[in-house]
Amino acid sequence: xxxxxxxxxxxxxxxxxxxxxxxxxxxxxxxxxxxxxxxxxxxxxxxxxxxxxxxxxxxxxxxxxxxxxxxxxxxxxxxxxxxxxxxxxxxxxxxxxxxxxxxxxxxxxxxxxxxxxxxxxxxxxxxxxxxxxxxxxxxxxxxxxxxxxxxxxxxxxxxxxxxxxxxxxxxxxxxxxxxxxxxxxxxxxxxxxxxxxxxxxxxxxxxxxxxxxxxxxxxxxxxxxxxxxxxxxxxxxxxxxxxxxxxxxxxxxxxxxxxxxxxxxx
Numbered sequence: 175x176x177x178x179x180x181x182x183x184x185x186x187x188x189x190x191x192x193x194x195x196x197x198x199x200x201x202x203x204x205x206x207x208x209x210x211x212x213x214x215x216x217x218x219x220x221x222x223x224x225x226x227x228x229x230x231x232x233x234x235x236x237x238x239x240x241x242x243x244x245x246x247x248x249x250x251x252x253x254x255x256x257x258x259x260x261x262x263x264x265x266x267x268x269x270x271x272x273x274x275x276x277x278x279x280x281x282x283x284x285x286x287x288x289x290x291x292x293x294x295x296x297x298x299x300x301x302x303x304x305x306x307x308x309x310x311x312x313x314x315x316x317x318x319x320x321x322x323x324x325x326x327x328x329x330x331x332x333x334x335x336x337x338x339x340x341x342x343x344x345x346x347x348x349x350x351x352x353x354x355x356x357x358x359x360x361x362x363x364x365x366x367x368x369x370x371x372x373x374x375x376x377x378x379x380x381x382x383x384x385x386x387x388x389x390x391x392x393x394x395x396x397x398x399x400x401x402x403x404x405x406x407x408x409x410x411x412x413x414x415x416x417x418x419x420x421x422x423x424x425x426x427x428x429x430x431x432x433x434x435x436x437x438x439x440x
Contacts, residue, residue, distance in 0.1 A: 188231075195336055196227030197254040202327055205262025207269045207311075208320055226327075234331045250337045257334055257341050260349060261327060261428055267349075267356050268424035272306035272417060273299065274360035282371040283402035284395050310417045319421050326428050333432040345431045352427045356420070363416050370405040374398050 200223035203209050209219055279285075280300045299307070314320060334341060378394040 192224070192227045192231045194227075194250070194254070195230050195331070196223045197251055198258040198330070198336065199223040199226035199230070199327065201255045201258025202262045203258075205259045206265050206323070207262075208265075230328055230331055233328065249339065253339050253341060254336060257330060257431075260341065260345060260431055261323075261330065264349065264352060264424050264428050264431070265323065267352055268420050269307065269310060271356045271360045271420050272310050272363070273303045274357065275363035276300055276303035276306045278360070278364040279367050279371075279402065279406070282368050283398055285399070285402075306413075306417075309414065310421070313414065313417050314421055317418065317421065319425060322425055323428065326425070326432065330432050341431075348427060348430050352423070355423065359416065359420055359423075363413055366409050366412075367402060367405040371398055371402055374401040 200220065203219050203222055203226075209222065277300060280302045283302075285300065285302060374397055375394065378397055381393070
């Protein structure tokens, strides 16, 4: 085995193997929304990756560490990074669904200028988007989806062994299809509230035409905000179920990334 000699003796090979196993965990944790945001410092994420790699090394057979500074090592590391990023990216797409829906609703309600700091990314986000994101996060942890995702991450070492290229066009196609599902779901979440707001705007326009002396902005904006809040209160139970469906679909999609095309068809 051609690895760098660090003078650690017999445990050196095992340390390199654990470090190799940690690459996939590190890429997944960097991309996943749970610890991938600015709220978790990079050293903490690196430490978590090493801890995951250590425990995974006790649960799955240790693959031989690839020869250092070789083309095979580059391919092996690239495979681990791609698999980890794909597993985390699917969750990122799921967490983006409520944000897209909130942007559509906020723009129609006139709340696009109401922004706050997103605790996950540290960037400015709409107030409604932050609220939707918190609701999705609470559901995600309440139903134990984070534990199921960690279980899938560990199972990926058995279904897609480290060092063996098993991630291909089939998995990439599934990720792209999940992006389309996310956009369609975001539109479905926002559609009822947007339709109510559109109806309010039509009624406001008719009133302004029949009574030109009325101030359209003084009448339309408060009416739109009030109708939007009322529609959100009524639709929130349905939205919660839709958020849960997004989480379940993300976990199902993450599991599908670990299955070959022939096995999925069967």
